[in-house]
Amino acid sequence: MFICDEAAIDLTRVHVGAKSVLHPKSSVLLLDAPPSSSSSESPLIYITIGERNILDDMSELSLSLATAESMTVGDNNLFESGCIIKAKSIGNNNWFEPKCEVGDGVVIGDDCVIGTAVVVPPHTVVPSNTILVRLPDGRIIQRHHKEFARKAKQVLQDRYIGAFTEPTSQAYLPRNHRMKTK
Numbered sequence: 001m002f003i004c005d006e007a008a009i010d011l012t013r014v015h016v017g018a019k020s021v022l023h024p025k026s027s028v029l030l031l032d033a034p035p036s037s038s039s040s041e042s043p044l045i046y047i048t049i050g051e052r053n054i055l056d057d058m059s060e061l062s063l064s065l066a067t068a069e070s071m072t073v074g075d076n077n078l079f080e081s082g083c084i085i086k087a088k089s090i091g092n093n094n095w096f097e098p099k100c101e102v103g104d105g106v107v108i109g110d111d112c113v114i115g116t117a118v119v120v121p122p123h124t125v126v127p128s129n130t131i132l133v134r135l136p137d138g139r140i141i142q143r144h145h146k147e148f149a150r151k152a153k154q155v156l157q158d159r160y161i162g163a164f165t166e167p168t169s170q171a172y173l174p175r176n177h178r179m180k181t182k
Contacts, residue, residue: 002165005178007055012043017051017075021164024177026055026079029062050075050092052161059096061085067104074110078157083114091128093154111150 001016003009006024009016014028022028030046047063052075055061059079063071063086074092079085082099091110102108102120109128114120118132118140126132129145163169 003180005180007180009180011180013045014047014049015045016049017053019051019161019165020049020053020055021161022055023057023059025057027060027062028055029060031062031064032066034065045070047071047073049073050077053077053079054157054161054164055079056081058082059085064104076154076157076161078160086122087120093150093157095153095157111145111153113145113153 001018001020003016003022004024007022008027008029009022010030013030013033028047033046046065047061047070050073053073056079058081061071061073061079068088071088073090076092077090077094079096080098083096083101085096085102086104087102087106087108090108093111094108095113096102097114097116099116100114100118102114103122103124105123106120106126108126109130111129112126113131115131115133118134120126120132129150131143131145132140133143134140164172166172
């Protein structure tokens, strides 16, 4: 995992998978959590983030224990700048564009795109291969992902994650930022 020092995350209560990237000013927040016990017991993990996820600057994943017991994020997801995600469950290979908002209790399938400034209401189920786009008049339309577009999106995500996690890349995070350690 590649977690910049300026990212807000409690690594004792959040599990982050291999090759996941948290940029400066990204946040993974646990709201209404009981205080950590000082006993030798391992603290409960409330948020699980899979492998190869990217949280861009100013993106936020948050879980309120008043509304859900846990949050699970699959593998290969991209959370762009300014998105606010409160979902209960997120599948694999999803793309959350800038300034989108996903409400409490939402379930997102695999291979979805949540477009710029789209607001997904609480307790919505977004099926796999769905694209949600906001039109200039504010309406949100839903489309089914075409196979060629899904593959192209995955290639872009793979290149993006590689740029930050491969030591030979100019954008390699440990070369350019202070990193958190557990």
